[in-house]
Amino acid sequence: MKKVLIINGHPDRESFNWALAKTYSEAAHNANAKVETINLVDLHFDPVLKYGYRRPYPLEPDLETAIEKMKEAEHLVWVFPMWWYGVPALLKGFIDRTFLPGITFKYQKGKLFPSKLLKGKTARIIVTADTVSWYNRWVMKNPAINQFKKGILEFCGVKPVKVTYLAPIKSSSMQKRKNWLLEINKLGARQA
Template identity: 50%
Template sequence: MKNVVIINGHPFRESFNASLAYAYKSGVKEAGANVVEIFIGDLTFNPNLQYGYSKRMELEPDLQDAWKTIKQADHLVWIHPVWWGGMPSLMKGFIDRLFLPGMAFSPKENSIWWNKLLTGKTARIITTMDQPGWYYRLVYGRPSINQLKRCTLEFCGITPVEVTTIGIIKTSDNAKREKWLKKAYDLGLALS
């Protein structure tokens, strides 16, 4: 049985991202997998990696719990909006504070290469935006997706990482949103 962790990077609990997370979670439960949700906006932690990598900051209890949950996961689902081409700052801070050397990867001595410490896990990114996904890809090169997929998850050994883009949110009606919620549910259900 798969252990699935849904990580909601939208700081507002009443967002459409929360509805997508709920729909995905419902599909996962229907598939018979275990599922836990991390709502980053509910966590108490300093999102600033204050000393960079030169000095380790102690992880707050919420981050310790989140890391244990992530380590136990077989499949990670990241749900977040695209703001200014990137992810919300709180989500970026969550990654900065947790995906650390010795935890998510470890540099190889006297080498430019590294050990990937999160191998064996898979992931899906579900991202919402106020532009069509094709436009975000062709005009901007998908910076938030590249950052999360290639520069974080795959860098740490998580593969494959599938991507689902959802938009245009600001001009969508209820029928369109229901279609997207059904899509999120079906993605969760497909984990069986």
């Protein structure tokens, strides 16, 4: 039984992101995976890493629980909108507060790169946006995806990291959204 953790980074419970996270969860559960979901908006934590890595900042209980769930999971599914070619502040704050030295990576004396503490895990990033994919890829160079995939997940050892980019959301028809939900259902059924 595969252990799947879905992290929903959209703060609006009525957003399409919530429907995507729910669809993936239900499909994975129906395929006999052990599935848990963290809706970041439900957590109580200060999203500001006040001292950087200079001095420790105590983790709130919700963050401690989230870290344990991430460590236990085999497959991480991140669902979030791309806003201003980046991730929402809530998700960025969650990453800043949980992807810490000794938790997701560890500095190595005399070495350029830290050791990766999330090795053995895989991930799926489901990104929604209003920017058409060709513009995001060729003109903007995939900033949110590159940061999240390479600068965060792969940096900490998560591989492979696959991406599903759904856009444009704002002008999408109900039929298009149904098709996207069917696509996410198939991914959830395979825990891919």
